[in-house]
Amino acid sequence: MPLPAHRLLPALLCATLLLGGCAGKPTEQQAGNPTQQPAQPIVSNAAEADLRSKANRGDLDSQFQLGSLYFVGQPAKDLKQAEHWWKLAADKGHAMAAVSLAYLYTGRDNPDFNNPEQMLKYLNQSAAGGNPMAQHILGNLYLRGTQGVALDPNQAKRLFESACRQNYTASCSALENMH
Structure with a gap:
C-alpha cells in the first residue's frame, strides 16, 4: 500500500537531503531509456x-x-x-x-x-x-568546518547527541565514530 x-x-x-548531489545526474541507463512511463501523480x-x-x-x-x-x-x-x-x-x-x-x-x-x-x-x-536531520547536517558542518561554519568538534558532538536522543541513526553512528 x-x-x-x-x-x-x-x-x-x-x-x-541525504543523497545530496548523488542523484543529480541520470545514469546511462536512465538517459538512454526514453520509453519509460511518466511518474504517477503524487496527489490528485x-x-x-x-x-x-x-x-x-x-x-x-x-x-x-x-x-x-x-x-x-x-x-x-x-x-x-x-x-x-x-x-x-x-x-x-x-x-x-x-x-x-x-x-x-x-x-x-x-x-x-x-x-x-x-x-x-x-x-x-x-x-x-529540534529537527534531528538539521542537527545532524549542522553537526557535520561543525565537524568538518565547512560551508561557512567554524570547525568545532564539541558543537558537532552536542548536535549529534541531540539528534541521536531522537533516534536519528546517522547521528548515533557519527558519535560512535568520534570516539
Missing part, C-alpha cells in the same frame, strides 16, 4: 486544490507539503514556488520547511538558489527547533 502524500513528501525530502487535482486552500489560509503543514509538491514536480517542478511555500512555513517555525529551504539554498538542484547565508539561517533555525 503506497504512503499517503503527507507522509511521502517528507520521506522524499529526507532522501533528497482535488487533493492539491484542498492543500492549496489550507496553505492559503495559513496552515503550516499544508504550506510545507505544497512547497514539497513543487519541489518534486507535482504538478510541475517549480523551485520558486517551492521556495515561496517553504519560506512561509519556515518563517513561522515549521522545522521541516526550514531544513528543506536550507537544502534549496545549497544550490544543488539549481545554482541560482545558492545562498550560503540563508542556508545556514534556516538550517540553524530547524536545528534549534
Whole structure:
C-alpha cells in the first residue's frame, strides 16, 4: 500500500537531503531509456486544490507539503514556488520547511538558489527547533568546518547527541565514530 502524500513528501525530502548531489545526474541507463512511463501523480487535482486552500489560509503543514509538491514536480517542478511555500512555513517555525529551504539554498538542484547565508539561517533555525536531520547536517558542518561554519568538534558532538536522543541513526553512528 503506497504512503499517503503527507507522509511521502517528507520521506522524499529526507532522501533528497541525504543523497545530496548523488542523484543529480541520470545514469546511462536512465538517459538512454526514453520509453519509460511518466511518474504517477503524487496527489490528485482535488487533493492539491484542498492543500492549496489550507496553505492559503495559513496552515503550516499544508504550506510545507505544497512547497514539497513543487519541489518534486507535482504538478510541475517549480523551485520558486517551492521556495515561496517553504519560506512561509519556515518563517513561522515549521522545522521541516526550514531544513528543506536550507537544502534549496545549497544550490544543488539549481545554482541560482545558492545562498550560503540563508542556508545556514534556516538550517540553524530547524536545528534549534529540534529537527534531528538539521542537527545532524549542522553537526557535520561543525565537524568538518565547512560551508561557512567554524570547525568545532564539541558543537558537532552536542548536535549529534541531540539528534541521536531522537533516534536519528546517522547521528548515533557519527558519535560512535568520534570516539
